[in-house]
Amino acid sequence: MTGAEVAGLSVERIQTGLRGREFSAVELAEAALQHAEAENPKTRAYLRFSPDRALAAARRVDENLAHGVDLGPLAGVPIAVKDVILTAGLRTTCGSKMLETYTPPYDATAVTRLENAGGVIIGKTNCDEFAMGSSNENSAFGPVRNPRALDRVPGGSSGGSAAAVAQGTAVLALGSDTGGSIREPASFCGVVGVTPTYGRVSRYGLVAFASSLDHIGPFGRTVGDAAALLRTIAGRDEMDATSAFAPVPDYAAAMKEPVKGMKIGLPREYFEGLRPEVGDRIERGVEILKSLDCEVRDIAMPHTRYAISAYYVICTAEASANLARYDGVRYTIRSKYSETLSDMYRNTRGEGFGAEVKRRIMLGTYVLSTGYYDAYYLKAQKVRALVARDFSEAFREVDAIVTPVSPFPAFKLGEKMDNPLDMYLADIYTITGSLAGVPCMSVPCGNTPAGLPVGLQILTRHFDEVGMFRLAGAFERAGGSA
Amino acid sequence: MKITEKEVRYVADLANLRLTDVEVQRMAVELDQILTHVDLLNEVDTSGVEPMSQVLFDAPETATLREDRPRPTLGSEIATANAPLAAAGCFKVPLVIER
Numbered sequence: 001m002t003g004a005e006v007a008g009l010s011v012e013r014i015q016t017g018l019r020g021r022e023f024s025a026v027e028l029a030e031a032a033l034q035h036a037e038a039e040n041p042k043t044r045a046y047l048r049f050s051p052d053r054a055l056a057a058a059r060r061v062d063e064n065l066a067h068g069v070d071l072g073p074l075a076g077v078p079i080a081v082k083d084v085i086l087t088a089g090l091r092t093t094c095g096s097k098m099l100e101t102y103t104p105p106y107d108a109t110a111v112t113r114l115e116n117a118g119g120v121i122i123g124k125t126n127c128d129e130f131a132m133g134s135s136n137e138n139s140a141f142g143p144v145r146n147p148r149a150l151d152r153v154p155g156g157s158s159g160g161s162a163a164a165v166a167q168g169t170a171v172l173a174l175g176s177d178t179g180g181s182i183r184e185p186a187s188f189c190g191v192v193g194v195t196p197t198y199g200r201v202s203r204y205g206l207v208a209f210a211s212s213l214d215h216i217g218p219f220g221r222t223v224g225d226a227a228a229l230l231r232t233i234a235g236r237d238e239m240d241a242t243s244a245f246a247p248v249p250d251y252a253a254a255m256k257e258p259v260k261g262m263k264i265g266l267p268r269e270y271f272e273g274l275r276p277e278v279g280d281r282i283e284r285g286v287e288i289l290k291s292l293d294c295e296v297r298d299i300a301m302p303h304t305r306y307a308i309s310a311y312y313v314i315c316t317a318e319a320s321a322n323l324a325r326y327d328g329v330r331y332t333i334r335s336k337y338s339e340t341l342s343d344m345y346r347n348t349r350g351e352g353f354g355a356e357v358k359r360r361i362m363l364g365t366y367v368l369s370t371g372y373y374d375a376y377y378l379k380a381q382k383v384r385a386l387v388a389r390d391f392s393e394a395f396r397e398v399d400a401i402v403t404p405v406s407p408f409p410a411f412k413l414g415e416k417m418d419n420p421l422d423m424y425l426a427d428i429y430t431i432t433g434s435l436a437g438v439p440c441m442s443v444p445c446g447n448t449p450a451g452l453p454v455g456l457q458i459l460t461r462h463f464d465e466v467g468m469f470r471l472a473g474a475f476e477r478a479g480g481s482a
Numbered sequence: 483m484k485i486t487e488k489e490v491r492y493v494a495d496l497a498n499l500r501l502t503d504v505e506v507q508r509m510a511v512e513l514d515q516i517l518t519h520v521d522l523l524n525e526v527d528t529s530g531v532e533p534m535s536q537v538l539f540d541a542p543e544t545a546t547l548r549e550d551r552p553r554p555t556l557g558s559e560i561a562t563a564n565a566p567l568a569a570a571g572c573f574k575v576p577l578v579i580e581r
Contacts (some may be wrong), residue, residue: 105560198537214535238548242536291558309520320497325499328574334566351499358499362509363516365497366485379523381533388528388534421515437537445550462537 001027002391003035008170009230010221011077017459018065018076020351024075025061029054029120032078036122036169043145045163047083047122050254054078057120057374059062064118074232075118080170082161083124084131085216086205087111090121094207095129095139095157098352099251101332108205109240110174110233112217117232122170125160126337129354131176131209131325133157134184134426137417138356145413148453151441152410155185158219160360161345162189172229173219178210179311180405180430182217185441187405187455192226192472193219197463198437199244202237210318211242213311213434223443227251230465254466255473259292265299265398270429275408277448281330282404285445285456288480289402289471301390306383312424313367313380313432320364326352359420389437391459400471401459404444409452429457438466443472444481456480484517485510 001023009017009028017023033051040046056059084094087102091101107115115121118337128138136159137145143158146152147167158175165173175182178197186193194217201216209215220226234248250423266286269278290296298361323348328334328348335347353361365377396403406426416423433440439462442455456475460468475481487510494501494509501509555561558571567574 100575105556105563152507215555241547244498260493286483303526306522306526309522312516313520313523323496325527326564329575330562330565332564341578344576345498346500349498350502353499355505358501358505359512361497361499362490362493363513364487364514366493369493369496376520376523378533379526379528381527381535382531383523383526385531385534388537420512421519424519435534453497 001031003031003038006032006035006078006474009171011074011171011225015071018061018066018071025058025120026055026075029058029078029122033122034170035165038165039169042150042362043147043163043167044142045125045144045160045167045169046080047093047126047141047160047284048091049352050121053090054122057115060382061118061214061274072116072118073228077119078122079114079119079431080123080125080161080164080173080402081111081121081166082127082158082175083171083175084127085111085174086119086207087124088123090154092124092207093141094131095141095332095376096352096354096357097140099332100140100274101346104416105365106205109202109237111205114229115175119172119232125158125164125181127160128157129357130207131157131178131181132319132356132360132447134180134423135416136160136185137413138354140354142348143413145187146410149410149451152412152452153188155410156382157181159185160187160461162191162193164190165189169380171220172225175217175219176206177217177434178214178315182183182219183405183430183440183442183455183457184426186433187218188410190447190453191219191225192441192443193217194226194230195372195433195439196234196465197244197439200234200463200465202240202243202331203217204237204239208322210315212318213315223469223476224252224255227255227469244463249466251466251469255469257470258278259294259471259474262294262396262400263396264277264289264294264296265436267299267301267304267394267401269301270403271306273407274404275418277446277450278406278454281448281454282456285480286402286477288475288478292474292478296348297398299394299401301394301432303383303386303390306436307387307393307432308424308428310380310383310387311427312363312385313376316360316364317368317377320361320368323357324362384435387432391436391438397463399460399467400474402459403459404455405429405455409448409454416438433459438462439468439470442470445473483514484515
């Protein structure tokens with residue numbers, strides 16, 4: 001099997017190929033690893049590969065096939081995993097010097113589930129340090145390049161996962177999203193990226209950034225592929241008390257249902273300050289939805305403009321608490337030059353964390369400190385409630401909300417690194433859905449005249465991933481992604 | 483100015499974070515810029531609004547509590563395996579109490 005053949009595979013094609021004995025899972029895994037290793041110098045999407053683990057998983061698939069044992073829905077599928085998701089015995093660094101040699105003692109639930117479904121993990125992907133960033137330039141191990149334009153960022157923080165799928169070196173990838181970290185890179189790289197309902201996928205084994213906002217979600221080249229991975233990893237897990245009991249429907253079957261008469265809201269607040277080349281593609285996307293007999297109407301979501309401020313108070317506050325554990329005692333690195341315990345904490349953290357992580361720890365500590373708690377943290381939580389209320393009110397009128405994912409396409413490496421606030425504003429359209437905890441996704445919506453991908457964001461009610469996939473699937477079939 | 487260099491040093495202390503002088507200067511400028519943007523929140527009337535600390539669903543509160551039963555743990559050897567300095571299943575740190 002050639003690299004080009006690997007790059008064109010879908011989940012469904014792999015299932016027919018394996019069952020029809022066109023290729024074995026081991027052959028596929030070997031070809032995928034070879035292809036990924038050969039392509040990686042262009043983008044640096046992967047931090048490391050896991051050939052032993054991949055081949056062991058592939059051999060299990062081939063043995064099951066030989067013995068007539070039922071194959072799982074992801075049998076043989078090459079999958080990349082973001083390096084903030086724990087893999088037992090396989091180094092997991094979070095893109096940080098702080099965890100450069102950390103080898104987790106257990107697997108994340110999402111990892112266990114995708115491997116139980118026959119999935120083959122081929123490597124760990126690069127990301128912004130502790131998932132903090134919108135460009136992947138905050139990785140301690142160097143940036144990822146966008147496979148669609150190598151002088152541009154892939155988006156962040158799950159930039160490596162998005163780039164791996166876009167480059168065709170993995171069929172699927174796991175990412176994590178706190179304020180847009182799956183959807184923004186999916187949109188910049190031209191792939192499908194899904195942030196499911198908060199609690200839909202267990203966070204057990206996801207290194208915590210902001211616990212009330214963190215999600216694990218899938219990337220794929222098609223809506224069907226991403227839905228297949230979500231279905232595998234979703235559902236209650238007693239290791240995560242916030243994971244939801246709601247049953248997991250068959251997304252693939254639901255996707256085939258018609259979208260005629262579906263009510264779609266366009267919040268006017270999301271169409272201000274948009275680059276024209278992005279706006280043009282989104283407008284064309286909306287025309288396609290109309291041609292599918294969806295009822296499109298304008299809606300108002302008045303608290304949208306406050307979402308960034310609320311988000312950067314809440315996420316940094318939670319991060320300052322979650323990252324307190326990296327103190328030189330339990331995790332791999334310790335400053336060499338400390339006589340007292342207190343110096344050891346301070347020096348280890350000062351040496352181990354990068355600039356953006358320090359900035360967020362500082363902001364979070366500040367907004368939680370005496371005298372500022374009510375003015376910043378409590379106020380932000382109240383504004384979060386109002387942003388969420390905007391959604392619940394909108395969803396009384398409409399079944400889905402459609403917006404751009406980002407106001408601009410992938411920007412150049414280095415372009416926003418000198419201005420943290422400017423970088424934060426890249427998340428302006430993705431943050432709101434994160435605050436409300438509703439399911440949201442980026443589906444490819446064509447390219448700008450310069451050839452840069454644009455993503456259409458679809459948001460639906462809590463636990464209505466079915467409605468989201470149905471609309472995204474119909475959009476894709478109607479040629480919306482071309 | 484919303485935040486001074488002196489305050490930056492105080493907050494860094496609370497956060498157990500060693501910052502260089504250059505970092506303190508840069509942090510003061512950047513945090514000031516971000517906090518100024520965050521001031522937008524003051525435009526919003528939040529009287530009577532309950533703070534949202536978690537995404538909540540219509541499930542009984544106890545539904546998320548699992549049964550309290552013993553289960554195997556990692557054990558101290560595995561749990562300390564990533565520590566920079568460990569011995570006999572314990573984490574080792576610099577001297578805390580003077581003898």
